[in-house]
Amino acid sequence: MKKGDANDPLLLQCLPLSVEDQVVDGYTTDPLQESSYMQGPGILQKYHGRVLLTVTGACAIHCRYCFRRHFPYAEANPAAGRFEETLAWLREQEDVSEIILSGGDPLSLDDDKLGRILQGIDRLPRIRTLRLHTRLPVVIPERIDAAFLGNLEKLSSRVVVVIHANHANEIDDHVRQAMGRLRRAGATLLNQSVLLRSINDSATALAALGEALFAAGVLPYYLHQLDPVQGASHFAVNDARALKIIASLRARLPGYLVPRLVREEPGGAAKTPL
């Protein structure tokens, strides 16, 4: 963040503003109706073959546009003393081959606790892929330390790390080095972003982000349309503009650097491409 710049694209992602108090039609506390997809505390299954666990409510940044701003993390934590039950449930799921640790941020757990979770999942007979959704390699790149990498190297599952960066200014030397460590540990590296008004809502900003990610060994994966969560309406970009931005991005970048523009719709079999 640049000191003294009230419009800094990184500052705007985390600075609470009074506009968040505006009540806007259609913006709710659980926009994805996640409470109805909960199979057990913090166990979310919406899509075929994949189960997402919210292992903690703590994040490196509490992003102001976060769709889980109002998520009941305290009650929905499969790792808090009940992890054996979660593993027992997962063992029964014959068609699940990928587990996603999300949150909150799974890397906000300490290495002992995270290691126990990762190894418990890795030992399940049908799990082939372990995915981590995390913003920590961007916000605190030092978190990718020897103890964490040691945990990853013990796993026999393939590891996918999906980081979360919205703007090229988030990727500096420290982040590039952290991503290098993850890559050398064998992880596949992807990025997801949210399309955010005044932060990254231009082809220029997204092209710079795609190039910065690639220079760090990361491929863009999803560009999410904002989920209509209460308090975040000022970040919204309408679909017509979003499609225009993606079209002009596609005209500038190689195909592998263009993220998939998607929206999450409750009840969908996958994220919906726009």
Ligand SMILES: *Cc1c(COP(=O)(O)O)cnc(C)c1O
């Ligand atoms: C987004 C999401 C996933 C991951 O979807 P992919 O398309 O595989 O990246 C899995 N489970 C839940 C509950 C999700 O919200």
Ligand code: SF4
């Ligand atoms: S890093 Fe992700 S889960 Fe955490 S506050 Fe930000 S958007 Fe929400």
